[in-house]
Amino acid sequence: MAVSTVCESPVVVPSPAVGGITHGRFTISTHLGKEDDSKTIYCLPDPTNDSMSVSSVTQNSTFCLRTFGYNTLDAVPNYQHYSKTQMPDEHKRTRPSLADLRCYMMEMGQHPPPMNEIRPDDECGKEREVGLSNSKLAEEPVRFGWIKGVMEYNATIMDPTNDIRIIGVITVTVLLGISLAGMEWEAKAQVGFFFVIMVSFANYIVGTFIPASKEKQAKGFFNYRAEIFAQNFLPCWQSDASFFGMFSIFFPSATGILAGANISGDLKDPAVAIPKGTLSAIFWTAVSYLVISATIGSCVVRDASGSLNDTVLVGSTDCEGIACGYGWNFTECAQAGTCTYGLINYYQTMSLVSGFAPLITAGIFGATLSSALACLVSAPKVFQCLCQDNLYPGIGFFGKGYGKNNEPIYSYLLTYAIAIGFILIAELNMIAPMISNFFLCSYALINFSCFHASVTNSPGWRPSFRYYNKWASLFCAVVSVVIMFLLTWWAALIAIGIVAVLLAYALYKKPAVNWGSSVQAGSYKMALAYSMGLNEVEDHIKNYRPQCLVLTGPPNFRPALVDIVGAFTKNHSLMVCGNVLIGPHKEKVPGVTSNGHTKWLTKRKIKSFYAGVAADDLRSGTQMLMQAVGLGRMKPNVLVMGFKRNWQSDHPQNVDNYIGIIYDSFDLNYGVCMMRMKQGFNISRMMQAHVDSSTVVAQQASTIFQSEQGKKTIDIYWLFDDGGLTLLIPYLLTRKKRWRNCKVRVFVGGQINRMDEERKAMITLLNKFRLGFHEVHVLPDINENPRPEHLKRFEDLIAPFRLNDGFKDEAIVKDLRKDCPWKISDEEIKNSRTKSLRQVRLNEILLDYSRDAALIVVTMPVARKDKCPSTLYLAWLETLSQDLRPPVVLIRGNQENVLTFYCQ
Numbered sequence: 089m090a091v092s093t094v095c096e097s098p099v100v101v102p103s104p105a106v107g108g109i110t111h112g113r114f115t116i117s118t119h120l121g122k123e124d125d126s127k128t129i130y131c132l133p134d135p136t137n138d139s140m141s142v143s144s145v146t147q148n149s150t151f152c153l154r155t156f157g158y159n160t161l162d163a164v165p166n167y168q169h170y171s172k173t174q175m176p177d178e179h180k181r182t183r184p185s186l187a188d189l190r191c192y193m194m195e196m197g198q199h200p201p202p203m204n205e206i207r208p209d210d211e212c213g214k215e216r217e218v219g220l221s222n223s224k225l226a227e228e229p230v231r232f233g234w235i236k237g238v239m240e241y242n243a244t245i246m247d248p249t250n251d252i253r254i255i256g257v258i259t260v261t262v263l264l265g266i267s268l269a270g271m272e273w274e275a276k277a278q279v280g281f282f283f284v285i286m287v288s289f290a291n292y293i294v295g296t297f298i299p300a301s302k303e304k305q306a307k308g309f310f311n312y313r314a315e316i317f318a319q320n321f322l323p324c325w326q327s328d329a330s331f332f333g334m335f336s337i338f339f340p341s342a343t344g345i346l347a348g349a350n351i352s353g354d355l356k357d358p359a360v361a362i363p364k365g366t367l368s369a370i371f372w373t374a375v376s377y378l379v380i381s382a383t384i385g386s387c388v389v390r391d392a393s394g395s396l397n398d399t400v401l402v403g404s405t406d407c408e409g410i411a412c413g414y415g416w417n418f419t420e421c422a423q424a425g426t427c428t429y430g431l432i433n434y435y436q437t438m439s440l441v442s443g444f445a446p447l448i449t450a451g452i453f454g455a456t457l458s459s460a461l462a463c464l465v466s467a468p469k470v471f472q473c474l475c476q477d478n479l480y481p482g483i484g485f486f487g488k489g490y491g492k493n494n495e496p497i498y499s500y501l502l503t504y505a506i507a508i509g510f511i512l513i514a515e516l517n518m519i520a521p522m523i524s525n526f527f528l529c530s531y532a533l534i535n536f537s538c539f540h541a542s543v544t545n546s547p548g549w550r551p552s553f554r555y556y557n558k559w560a561s562l563f564c565a566v567v568s569v570v571i572m573f574l575l576t577w578w579a580a581l582i583a584i585g586i587v588a589v590l591l592a593y594a595l596y597k598k599p600a601v602n603w604g605s606s607v608q609a610g611s612y613k614m615a616l617a618y619s620m621g622l623n624e625v626e627d628h629i630k631n632y633r634p635q636c637l638v639l640t641g642p643p644n645f646r647p648a649l650v651d652i653v654g655a656f657t658k659n660h661s662l663m664v665c666g667n668v669l670i671g672p673h674k675e676k677v678p679g680v681t682s683n684g685h686t687k688w689l690t691k692r693k694i695k696s697f698y699a700g701v702a703a704d705d706l707r708s709g710t711q712m713l714m715q716a717v718g719l720g721r722m723k724p725n726v727l728v729m730g731f732k733r734n735w736q737s738d739h740p741q742n743v744d745n746y747i748g749i750i751y752d753s754f755d756l757n758y759g760v761c762m763m764r765m766k767q768g769f770n771i772s773r774m775m776q777a778h779v780d781s782s783t784v785v786a787q788q789a790s791t792i793f794q795s796e797q798g799k800k801t802i803d804i805y806w807l808f809d810d811g812g813l814t815l816l817i818p819y820l821l822t823r824k825k826r827w828r829n830c831k832v833r834v835f836v837g838g839q840i841n842r843m844d845e846e847r848k849a850m851i852t853l854l855n856k857f858r859l860g861f862h863e864v865h866v867l868p869d870i871n872e873n874p875r876p877e878h879l880k881r882f883e884d885l886i887a888p889f890r891l892n893d894g895f896k897d898e899a900i901v902k903d904l905r906k907d908c909p910w911k912i913s914d915e916e917i918k919n920s921r922t923k924s925l926r927q928v929r930l931n932e933i934l935l936d937y938s939r940d941a942a943l944i945v946v947t948m949p950v951a952r953k954d955k956c957p958s959t960l961y962l963a964w965l966e967t968l969s970q971d972l973r974p975p976v977v978l979i980r981g982n983q984e985n986v987l988t989f990y991c992q
Contacts, residue, residue: 313387
């Protein structure tokens with residue numbers, strides 16, 4: 089038959105060193121009654137215990153929760169009190185002795201004495217310790233700010249860890265709702281939080297002046313004392329704690345200084361509001377933190393037991409610590425490390441000091457919720473701007489805004505999901521170092537950006553802050569990085585690694601976005617400095633680079649010409665695409681300044697500049713380009729042009745201008761490179777040029793020079809010594825991936841009876857040049873007469889342009905050719921016959937030896953100025969390069985060395 093009891097459940101009172109005992113659904117801990125000593129303790133029955141069970145209660149004395157409202161050591165009737173036998177391994181239950189009942193008088197407003205306290209024999213007659221024997225309590229997690237306030241009285245829902253998750257998720261969901269409501273609601277909420285924080289702060293300050301009661305003194309609060317301030321002024325780290333560990337936990341509380349800058353788009357006057365708001369926030373935050381640290385450090389000792397019995401006479405010799413001078417002896421718990429109160433041990437010290445404890449809890453609510461709401465609003469705003477710049481793939485979805493304020497709804501949801509993820513970790517000490525490192529990383533980047541903008545001397549960098557100093561920015565950037573590693577080195581490496589990956593990706597992809605960054609200003613300054621430095625040093629043959637001015641017209645009209653030149657100039661030398669707009673100056677100026685062609689080159693990954701001029705004809709425009717394009721030593725020295733395929737049908741004046749460009753190039757000490765493809769370079773008929781940059785950029789035609797060339801040959805016909813340019817350009821091509829597998833063959837003219845000697849001499853010369861060209865062919869039959877049918881074709885080619893003057897006097901010829909300077913006289917045909925036969929014969933050789941080559945490079949013949957009509961010169965070039973399937977490049981240097989060696 090069950091024995092009925094008045095006490096519903098025994099409740100074990102833990103020792104002061106124990107944080108709390110969990111029985112069933114509610115928790116009893118040392119925090120109970122700390123704020124209100126008159127509270128009655130209630131406990132629901134433990135479902136695992138039964139009043140009839142022999143092991144249902146502990147052997148030690150217990151408090152029973154009586155229904156009439158107070159705690160007592162007096163035990164209720166129990167079977168074991170009378171039993172003479174006991175089960176094996178079971179402790180016999182005994183009722184409290186009379187001495188126990190009489191040694192402590194329970195009075196209203198007092199707690200029972202700590203059950204592990206040793207009472208003198210003359211007071212109670214014996215030593216008694218009550219508590220859970222050999223039990224260890226699970227360490228509770230470090231709780232987030234306001235969640236700890238909610239759980240201050242240990243009214244748990246499930247267990248401490250899951251309670252953090254539940255309450256945290258609910259809280260951040262409410263904050264998300266405020267954020268989605270708009271900036272107006274967020275501003276109103278922040279004003280409300282600010283008011284609560286101010287009331288809480290005032291309540292705390294007032295509490296420091298209220299004389300401490302005996303209960304508060306037992307917990308270490310003695311109002312303002314100089315001795316306490318002097319002791320707390322210096323650190324006293326416990327176990328594995330350190331300055332930087334505490335810094336990493338405290339640092340996130342000071343990370344709100346960028347809140348104004350993060351929402352600059354929603355401010356009426358950001359230029360005025362951000363500096364004032366940020367500096368004011370830093371000042372008042374620093375003042376409030378310093379005031380709290382100084383006041384609480386002047387009022388509360390480090391260790392206190394909380395026991396009213398730990399009084400001592402002032403001046404006692406067996407007492408250690410500052411509290412001894414105030415009549416309290418906390419020596420025992422301080423030495424044993426079991427003190428539960430004091431500045432080091434009790435997290436609710438501000439509540440203890442304050443005038444009204446619940447207001448401190450409200451202040452914790454306000455401070456943490458205010459910071460969380462600010463982050464939940466500002467982070468999506470910044471991320472929205474990042475998404476709208478399309479820096480990284482797959483994030484543009486989050487940049488879409490809604491409503492009149494362009495609210496980033498999807499960014500809010502993403503931030504909410506990330507916050508939930510961190511809340512589910514439920515361990516603040518684990519999260520805080522990572523958060524601190526990312527904030528420090530951002531501060532380091534901001535400070536370094538300011539310093540970099542200052543050293544680049546960009547005219548657009550004009551900081552309005554009077555006391556700004558670039559060296560202070562650099563110092564803060566370095567300090568931020570150093571602190572990152574001092575806090576948590578692994579978190580610092582993670583943060584820096586993530587930033588490095590994001591930066592490397594942005595640099596690699598080169599997104600089409602321009603913030604006017606200091607990097608651009610720095611690049612300009614370096615380029616300017618290096619360009620000026622080049623002027624101080626004379627050119628040297630070993631540093632020669634073919635810097636090409638390419639007559640492309642609109643670059644998208646001749647993509648093959650752009651590709652072939654870009655292949656051997658990329659990362660090696662200067663390339664400028666020149667465009668001559670023929671027509672009235674006023675009509676052509678807009679096309680000159682268009683940047684669509686530069687974007688087209690960038691998208692095609694051609695490292696080239698674009699220059700356009702408006703002129704009356706092609707020749708005068710090219711003269712402008714050759715004379716004006718470039719900067720110091722960085723100016724073109726090779727003119728690249730396409731072969732004029734329609735020279736026979738075009739107006740003779742245009743033909744004359746075309747050949748005049750070659751003569752002008754030689755006059756200006758340029759080398760000349762003329763390229764010819766069987767299908768031609770100009771594809772303007774297949775595409776329409778547009779000034780609109782987006783249309784121009786979209787037009788990207790493929791060419792044979794964009795594909796792998798395989799194991800074909802590059803045949804070089806170095807027939808005349810032009811300084812080595814005919815050899816250098818093919819060599820630069822072979823250094824590129826698409827041309828790397830091509831074999832280079834060098835063909836030179838020679839005599840049949842000296843073929844071996846001439847071949848060896850050429851191989852020796854090429855080895856001196858270190859070009860890697862080892863296959864040399866001597867052409868002994870270069871001076872043979874061409875086949876009659878080929879000679880007949882040449883004569884038919886020039887027939888329409890003959891003057892047919894019948895070898896008349898030179899004066900008569902000039903008079904006949906006054907209006908037709910391109911006409912060819914009989915005397916000129918006779919004087920140039922040998923050269924004409926050479927071009928016909930060379931074409932036959934090219935067809936025999938290089939029909940399947942990837943590229944043919946031939947030394948361009950040079951005509952005498954004013955002695956060879958433009959039509960005859962073009963007939964030579966036409967005959968030399970006709971009927972060839974591979975692309976042909978005619979090259980002529982300016983007769984100055986571009987290759988050299990010093991070892992004889």
